[in-house]
Amino acid sequence: MALLAGRRAHAENRDAWRARFMDCRARSEALAAPLFPEDQVVQSMPDVSPTKWHLAHVTWFWETFVLAPYLTGYRVYDPVYNHLFNSYYEAIGPRHPRPARGLLSRPGVAEIAHYRAHVTAATERLITTADATTFAILLSLIELGMAHEEQHQELILMDIKHVFAQNPLMPAYKSPAPKTARAASPLKWSRYAGGLVEIGDDGAGFAFDNEGPRHKVWLEPFRLATRLVTNGEYLAFVADGGYRRPEFWLSDGWAAVNASGWEAPLYWQRDGERWFEFTLSGLVRLDPFAPVVHVSHYEADAFARWSGRRLPTEAEWEIAGAEVSVEGNFLDSRALHPCAATGEGLQQMFGDCWEWTQSAYAPYPGFRTSAGAIGEYNGKFMSGQMVLKGGCAVTPPGHVRASYRNFFPPAARWCFGGIRLAEDG
Numbered sequence: 015m016a017l018l019a020g021r022r023a024h025a026e027n028r029d030a031w032r033a034r035f036m037d038c039r040a041r042s043e044a045l046a047a048p049l050f051p052e053d054q055v056v057q058s059m060p061d062v063s064p065t066k067w068h069l070a071h072v073t074w075f076w077e078t079f080v081l082a083p084y085l086t087g088y089r090v091y092d093p094v095y096n097h098l099f100n101s102y103y104e105a106i107g108p109r110h111p112r113p114a115r116g117l118l119s120r121p122g123v124a125e126i127a128h129y130r131a132h133v134t135a136a137t138e139r140l141i142t143t144a145d146a147t148t149f150a151i152l153l154s155l156i157e158l159g160m161a162h163e164e165q166h167q168e169l170i171l172m173d174i175k176h177v178f179a180q181n182p183l184m185p186a187y188k189s190p191a192p193k194t195a196r197a198a199s200p201l202k203w204s205r206y207a208g209g210l211v212e213i214g215d216d217g218a219g220f221a222f223d224n225e226g227p228r229h230k231v232w233l234e235p236f237r238l239a240t241r242l243v244t245n246g247e248y249l250a251f252v253a254d255g256g257y258r259r260p261e262f263w264l265s266d267g268w269a270a271v272n273a274s275g276w277e278a279p280l281y282w283q284r285d286g287e288r289w290f291e292f293t294l295s296g297l298v299r300l301d302p303f304a305p306v307v308h309v310s311h312y313e314a315d316a317f318a319r320w321s322g323r324r325l326p327t328e329a330e331w332e333i334a335g336a337e338v339s340v341e342g343n344f345l346d347s348r349a350l351h352p353c354a355a356t357g358e359g360l361q362q363m364f365g366d367c368w369e370w371t372q373s374a375y376a377p378y379p380g381f382r383t384s385a386g387a388i389g390e391y392n393g394k395f396m397s398g399q400m401v402l403k404g405g406c407a408v409t410p411p412g413h414v415r416a417s418y419r420n421f422f423p424p425a426a427r428w429c430f431g432g433i434r435l436a437e438d439g
């Protein structure tokens with residue numbers, strides 16, 4: 015109830031909500047600004063969506079879940095867009111197949127900009143003019159709409175990196191590359207007593223439905239590495255035949271290594287004895303002190319076994335993450351790539367790389383999906399995926415928190431997944 019009371023108080027501050035909404039919309043457009051129209055159409059694999067599709071889909075989300083039900087007299091921009099830009103909402107109706115999004119040369123980039131402007135203006139009008147009762151109801155949808163658009167801002171960068179990586183010109187989304195460090199902080203261990211602890215949404219602010227209900231978990235004592243695994247450390251695993259030795263791999267992981275021919279993280283390239291890495295600043299020399307990134311859960315797990323350690327559980331990570339402030343190398347630092355840890359204490363918990371856990375993405379005790387199409391947002395993906403924590407260098411600032419549960423299938427490598435080691439005791 016405290017949360018609802020707090021939201022009602024915030025609801026009176028219309029100008030602040032309007033400004034946050036407008037900033038969120040402007041950031042999406044700023045992320046697409048360095049791209050040519052031709053860049054924005056390419057779909058390099060079924061999991062990747064073209065930039066312009068992301069820009070249109072988040073707009074469709076505002077139109078479908080906020081404007082159509084709540085803005086009196088709202089005229090839908092184009093009814094066909096409901097088919098083109100619905101991502102996965104079965105309750106809304108049939109849609110264009112995901113792997114074929116790259117075939118949509120129309121509507122063009124300019125038309126989608128027009129669609130965005132139409133929906134942004136209407137939503138701004140709704141935020142400004144809705145009566146107090148409607149606005150109190152709307153607020154959770156506005157927060158969800160912004161959190162959703164922020165997720166797609168990260169996807170825009172993840173996806174264009176994959177698109178550019180297919181191009182022999184190795185285009186840079188931005189330049190220059192982040193500065194390299196002379197060394198990384200030594201790897202130390204932070205100890206936690208465990209016991210009966212609570213994890214999940216604490217009700218202090220916006221959270222996705224999958225972060226709750228808050229509940230108790232029993233943890234044995236454990237230790238977490240004070241920083242992420244570096245490229246240099248991962249290179250030792252590669253050099254030790256890590257990708258050729260089945261004893262380190264989960265069965266499905268070993269099958270993926272063999273089926274896909276993995277020999278190193280996605281975006282690593284070898285030229286003789288020298289290693290390079292494709293980044294959003296183009297191809298750069300592999301920085302041995304920067305965190306390894308773009309590994310699958312299988313690779314993270316195999317590296318941990320090779321090291322004689324393990325991945326943390328989601329609950330272990332969250333207990334540690336709740337003790338540090340949500341600061342780090344996020345999108346606003348403009349590095350767009352994880353950077354070496356050079357400080358003291360528990361570092362890089364937030365930002366830099368999403369951290370693979372050994373926990374399957376499953377519902378918390380008492381979790382129920384909400385009624386209607388919006389209930390499809392998270393709950394229906396609770397099968398065959400692993401939880402990642404903490405956000406990464408392309409996550410918008412303010413988007414994540416300790417209870418945040420990201421999830422990807424264990425073979426996914428194009429998300430900015432990295433490794434933090436854990437051990438018992």
Ligand SMILES: [Fe+2]
Nearest residue numbers: 071101162166
């Ligand atoms: Fe979406």
